[in-house]
Amino acid sequence: MSTVTQRLNDDWRRFIDSDLFYSFRRSPITIVAFVVVVTLILAAIFAPWIAPHDPFDVSTLSLLNSELPPAWVAGGDPAFLLGTDGQGRDVLSALLYGARISILVGLASVAFAMTLGVCLGLLAAYVGGTVDALIMRIADVMISFPPILVALLINGVARGVLPPEMQHDAVIFVLILAIGLTTWVQYARTVRGSTLVEKNREYVLAARVIGLRSRSIMAKHILPNVIGPILVVATVNLAIAILIEAALSFLGVGMPPTEPSLGTLIRIGNEFLFSGVWWVVIFPSAVLVLLVLSVNLLGDWLRDALNPKLR
Amino acid sequence: MIAFLIRRLLQGALVMLTVAFIAFSMFRFVGDPVTNMLPQDATLEQRTELQERLGLNDPLPLQFGHFVTNAVQGDFGISYRNQRPVSDLIAERLPATMEMVFAAVVLSLVIGIPMGVYTALRRDSWLSHLLQGVSLAGISVPTFVTGILLILVFSVWLNWLPSFGRGEVVEIGGWSTGLLTVSGIKALIMPVITLSLFQITLIMRLVRAEMLEVLKTDYIRFARARGLTNRAVHFGHALRNTLMPVITITGLQIGALIAFAIITETVFQWPGMGLLFMQAVSFVDIPVMSAYLVMVSLIFVVINTIVDMLYFVVDPRLRVDAGKNTTGA
Numbered sequence: 352m353s354t355v356t357q358r359l360n361d362d363w364r365r366f367i368d369s370d371l372f373y374s375f376r377r378s379p380i381t382i383v384a385f386v387v388v389v390t391l392i393l394a395a396i397f398a399p400w401i402a403p404h405d406p407f408d409v410s411t412l413s414l415l416n417s418e419l420p421p422a423w424v425a426g427g428d429p430a431f432l433l434g435t436d437g438q439g440r441d442v443l444s445a446l447l448y449g450a451r452i453s454i455l456v457g458l459a460s461v462a463f464a465m466t467l468g469v470c471l472g473l474l475a476a477y478v479g480g481t482v483d484a485l486i487m488r489i490a491d492v493m494i495s496f497p498p499i500l501v502a503l504l505i506n507g508v509a510r511g512v513l514p515p516e517m518q519h520d521a522v523i524f525v526l527i528l529a530i531g532l533t534t535w536v537q538y539a540r541t542v543r544g545s546t547l548v549e550k551n552r553e554y555v556l557a558a559r560v561i562g563l564r565s566r567s568i569m570a571k572h573i574l575p576n577v578i579g580p581i582l583v584v585a586t587v588n589l590a591i592a593i594l595i596e597a598a599l600s601f602l603g604v605g606m607p608p609t610e611p612s613l614g615t616l617i618r619i620g621n622e623f624l625f626s627g628v629w630w631v632v633i634f635p636s637a638v639l640v641l642l643v644l645s646v647n648l649l650g651d652w653l654r655d656a657l658n659p660k661l662r
Numbered sequence: 663m664i665a666f667l668i669r670r671l672l673q674g675a676l677v678m679l680t681v682a683f684i685a686f687s688m689f690r691f692v693g694d695p696v697t698n699m700l701p702q703d704a705t706l707e708q709r710t711e712l713q714e715r716l717g718l719n720d721p722l723p724l725q726f727g728h729f730v731t732n733a734v735q736g737d738f739g740i741s742y743r744n745q746r747p748v749s750d751l752i753a754e755r756l757p758a759t760m761e762m763v764f765a766a767v768v769l770s771l772v773i774g775i776p777m778g779v780y781t782a783l784r785r786d787s788w789l790s791h792l793l794q795g796v797s798l799a800g801i802s803v804p805t806f807v808t809g810i811l812l813i814l815v816f817s818v819w820l821n822w823l824p825s826f827g828r829g830e831v832v833e834i835g836g837w838s839t840g841l842l843t844v845s846g847i848k849a850l851i852m853p854v855i856t857l858s859l860f861q862i863t864l865i866m867r868l869v870r871a872e873m874l875e876v877l878k879t880d881y882i883r884f885a886r887a888r889g890l891t892n893r894a895v896h897f898g899h900a901l902r903n904t905l906m907p908v909i910t911i912t913g914l915q916i917g918a919l920i921a922f923a924i925i926t927e928t929v930f931q932w933p934g935m936g937l938l939f940m941q942a943v944s945f946v947d948i949p950v951m952s953a954y955l956v957m958v959s960l961i962f963v964v965i966n967t968i969v970d971m972l973y974f975v976v977d978p979r980l981r982v983d984a985g986k987n988t989t990g991a
Binding site: 492495496497499500503504506507508510511590594597598601602603604617620621624625629632633636639640643644647648 | 677680688798799801802803804805806807810811813814818825917918921922924925928929939940942943944946948951955958959962966
């Protein structure tokens with residue numbers, strides 16, 4: 352028991368002394384971005400407990416409360432801190448649940464794209480030849496198209512293939528699939544590049560000489576050595592994934608209004624714009640921008656901190 | 663040069679064939695084209711007749727051949743929803759999108775290049791830091807949020823600019839333009855700003871990075887040693903070399919702009935191809951979707967090829983390198 356705590360303690364010590372933590376401590380903007388991201392993620396995880404109202408429980412909604420402005424504006428109700436939308440839904444609560452879905456879809460599609468891209472990149476570099484050529488040509492074609500267009504097409508095709516009764520439940524998976532299939536290329540290219548270098552190193556040759564199978568050489572020997580740059584790609588891509596999801600939902604092909612993400616909330620708010628009800632659209636937009644900006648800042652920092660050229 | 667040209671054209675043709683295959687598979691396998699094209703109460707005879715006429719009973723490679731032949735002639739079939747030829751729908755919508763994209767490209771170059779040059783030359787001025795900070799925010803604000811904010815401020819609160827449509831348009835030889843009327847120009851302002859904001863920051867960052875790089879090179883030191891004025895060094899020597907990658911990126915970004923136009927057009931209800939495509943996606947109108955895909959890919963491939971050629975023509979060093987590669991390989 353004490354050895355375990357001892358080791359944890361050592362790891363912690365090593366982390367505190369590391370270059371990474373040093374450069375983190377030295378960059379106030381990064382610390383702010385980190386705090387914002389962590390706060391938003393915590394708020395999203397605990398949305399059901401901290402949201403003042405349940406925005407999806409129709410029985411608690413009252414049209415008498417519709418289109419109330421934020422609490423600090425004249426006519427606002429302190430019970431609805433950020434005001435309400437056209438159905439009397441609390442904007443703050445809807446926001447917390449919306450951020451939850453946006454972050455969930457973002458993380459899930461990054462995980463999916465990363466798995467797909469890393470596997471294909473490893474395979475392309477390690478096997479080489481026709482497999483490599485085929486995978487990388489597909490990647491070339493995919494990356495030459497803007498992600499939003501590819502995601503729209505995959506999304507459109509998926510909805511055409513699925514039977515109508517399944518569409519509502521499947522929509523979140525269709526989104527993750529569409530965003531994941533759109534963004535795997537960068538992971539594949541990064542992994543392929545570093546694998547091409549690693550695969551000629553002595554330790555790989557040694558592993559091959561003792562007769563390990565290709566699969567375990569790839570997974571257990573090469574992968575740990577090429578995973579570093581992937582984390583940077585993943586952070587930057589989290590922002591991109593969240594943006595694509597928001598754009599798709601805003602365009603009306605993403606999350607439905609019954610299960611809104613931030614993009615859906617902005618779409619709903621957009622319809623109220625001309626009646627001067629600005630709070631329904633401004634707050635989701637602000638949270639989305641804050642989230643994406645913070646993740647981008649973290650990605651920028653991580654890229655510079657892990658880049659030995661800049662030290 | 664000729665070998666390079668042929669290789670590029672072959673590559674482009676291959677990409678277009680792949681795209682055509684995807685478009686064809688969408689048409690053939692997503693939903694049943696016969697059911698989609700006929701009214702609900704169609705008889706069995708009508709179905710078999712249409713099936714025969716569409717050639718759905720032919721072997722698949724032959725069907726794909728027909729699809730490509732028709733697509734080359736601009737025939738993408740009939741829209742499921744409007745029951746009109748897809749090519750007509752696209753031809754109607756093309757000018758609106760192209761005008762908006764063109765204006766956005768011009769705006770992003772006119773604003774982005776000077777901003778990039780300024781931030782590179784005066785790295786430590788407060789304005790440079792401000793522009794750098796704003797540009798990072800610019801990358802993180804999604805297009806539709808920019809559009810909504812502009813509408814809120816300039817249409818709802820100030821009531822200065824229209825929030826939707828193209829305003830009055832003038833027909834010139836089948837091309838409808840909004841650039842000749844006051845209401846057309848007014849309607850163009852906000853969509854173009856929305857569309858170009860991201861590009862402005864992109865070009866600014868690119869010009870800045872390139873300019874800083876170029877200013878460190880030997881030939882700039884030489885130019886200074888020759889006693890040239892700052893002005894001549896910066897604009898006559900440095901900027902010219904900086905603009906090379908800017909040409910490439912601008913060319914490649916035109917394609918991205920056409921795709922981003924989908925969002926901008928939805929926000930501003932701009933009657934262009936993007937809005938047409940969005941309507942097609944929500945109604946699963948496959949012929950329109952596949953035609954849009956083929957059209958946009960074609961624009962992409964053509965622009966990419968032209969940019970590559972341009973590079974070749976502008977930069978003599980590339981010709982030497984490419985020559986070595988072809989003999990070496």
